[in-house]
Amino acid sequence: MSMDLRRPERTFTIRQLCIEFKVTPRALRFYEDKGLLSPAREGLNRVYNHRDRARLTLILRGKRVGLSLAEIRDILELYKVDDGGATQAAKSLRKFRERIAALEAQREDIDHAIQELRKGVERLETQLAHTRPDLLPQAGDYDNKMRARLDGVH
Amino acid sequence: MSMDLRRPERTFTIRQLCIEFKVTPRALRFYEDKGLLSPAREGLNRVYNHRDRARLTLILRGKRVGLSLAEIRDILELYKVDDGGATQAAKSLRKFRERIAALEAQREDIDHAIQELRKGVERLETQLAHTRPDLLPQAGDYDNKMRARLDGVH
DNA sequence: TCCGACAATGACGCGAACGTCAACGTCAGG
DNA sequence: CCTGACGTTGACGTTCGCGTCATTGTCGGA
Numbered sequence: 001m002s003m004d005l006r007r008p009e010r011t012f013t014i015r016q017l018c019i020e021f022k023v024t025p026r027a028l029r030f031y032e033d034k035g036l037l038s039p040a041r042e043g044l045n046r047v048y049n050h051r052d053r054a055r056l057t058l059i060l061r062g063k064r065v066g067l068s069l070a071e072i073r074d075i076l077e078l079y080k081v082d083d084g085g086a087t088q089a090a091k092s093l094r095k096f097r098e099r100i101a102a103l104e105a106q107r108e109d110i111d112h113a114i115q116e117l118r119k120g121v122e123r124l125e126t127q128l129a130h131t132r133p134d135l136l137p138q139a140g141d142y143d144n145k146m147r148a149r150l151d152g153v154h
Numbered sequence: 155m156s157m158d159l160r161r162p163e164r165t166f167t168i169r170q171l172c173i174e175f176k177v178t179p180r181a182l183r184f185y186e187d188k189g190l191l192s193p194a195r196e197g198l199n200r201v202y203n204h205r206d207r208a209r210l211t212l213i214l215r216g217k218r219v220g221l222s223l224a225e226i227r228d229i230l231e232l233y234k235v236d237d238g239g240a241t242q243a244a245k246s247l248r249k250f251r252e253r254i255a256a257l258e259a260q261r262e263d264i265d266h267a268i269q270e271l272r273k274g275v276e277r278l279e280t281q282l283a284h285t286r287p288d289l290l291p292q293a294g295d296y297d298n299k300m301r302a303r304l305d306g307v308h
Numbered sequence: 309t310c311c312g313a314c315a316a317t318g319a320c321g322c323g324a325a326c327g328t329c330a331a332c333g334t335c336a337g338g
Numbered sequence: 339c340c341t342g343a344c345g346t347t348g349a350c351g352t353t354c355g356c357g358t359c360a361t362t363g364t365c366g367g368a
Contacts, residue, residue: 015344025345030326044333044346058270064263066220069325079274086286093278100271103264109218110261116212117254120233124247132240169314179315184356198316198363223355309368316363324354333346338339 011040012048021056031059036073065103075099165194166202175210185213190227219257229253 014025031037032046036059039046048056055076062072078092168179185191186200190213193200202210209230216226232246 013344024327026326026328029347034325046345061263061267061270063325064220064260065267066218075271086282089278089282090286093275093282096271096275096278100268100275103268103271106218107261107264107268109215110257110264113215113219114254114257114261116215117229117250117257121247121250121254124243124250128240128243128247132244167314178357180356180358183316188355200315217355311368312366314363314365317361319358319360321358322356326352328349328351330349331347334344336341336343338341 010050012053014046014048017048017053017056021060023060028056031056031069034069034073036069036076065106164204166207168200168202171202171207171210175214177214182210185210185223188223188227190223190230219260 012020014028017023017028018025028037028046032039037048037052037055039048039052041047058076059069059072062075063069067075074095078095166174168182171177171182172179182191182200186193191202191206191209193202193206195201212230213223213226216229217223221229228249232249
């Protein structure tokens with residue numbers, strides 16, 4: 001009976017996942033309530049396996065990119081139609097493509113937002129350079145830091 | 155008295171902005187309540203100028219990339235410290251950089267999510283190709299469509 | 309003059325995504 | 339045996355981002 005903790009047959013308690021992903025037990029139970037997770041039970045206690053853990057990864061990623069739990073649930077649902085009817089699969093396909101398009105649009109938004117902020121940074125930098133050049137310590141770009149680090153003794 | 159509607163001195167009613175940006179008056183007033191907008195008044199009525207309009211653009215963009223109204227307000231605040239103390243500007247600079255980093259991280263998330271969805275699409279496509287190849291009409295990639303369009307009579 | 313369209317404010321309501329608290333079970337260690 | 343850490347299930351509270359009235363005001367035509 002090996003106990004390699006990295007093996008896919010490894011299971012997790014609710015607390016372990018909570019710590020690893022920095023969420024609360026309340027959140028995980030809430031996701032379960034909403035049908036996004038359905039861990040096994042050992043008596044009453046929830047037992048999460050590696051697939052539950054993967055789903056959680058996707059859930060949190062989805063949240064970070066602005067999807068609602070309902071949308072995430074729908075997407076996760078789409079993954080388990082391996083068996084379902086063919087027309088179902090076709091529908092799923094369309095929805096997947098829609099999601100991809102939406103996310104790509106959102107990426108555009110983010111790129112625009114980043115550009116705006118960069119312009120703001122530039123403005124502030126030139127402004128500071130005029131008034132208080134001394135307040136620009138770590139204003140250097142990351143490339144310099146990287147080179148320094150790579151050239152250094154390490 | 156020219157009335158060129160594109161001139162920067164042009165003003166907008168609440169309704170006009172609502173229609174243009176597809177939001178409700180309630181939303182705009184709400185943003186004002188929260189300190190994200192502060193249009194001029196003509197008597198009681200709100201009068202938005204081109205700068206208010208630009209701010210609204212940023213607000214909606216911020217929302218789309220998942221920022222809360224409070225965060226958006228903070229960012230907008232940072233833009234009007236042209237006059238403020240130099241150390242203030244330095245703080246603003248740091249916050250700007252933080253925001254940029256956060257957005258770049260979010261873009262990573264989106265890229266991951268897109269990749270996941272693409273994998274899902276692939277799976278569904280091969281699956282459909284096996285069982286019901288007839289249900290794959292517009293499964294072609296966009297490149298083909300583009301070429302067709304570019305080659306065609308136009 | 310009256311009407312309808314649009315404006316305003318204020319108050320209440322609502323769904324999403326949890327936080328929080330109460331009340332209870334279970335199991336290992338001192 | 340008792341405590342403390344961890345688990346469970348409700349049930350209620352909270353914040354955010356508005357929607358939805360209700361009420362009132364201000365115009366510009368018919």
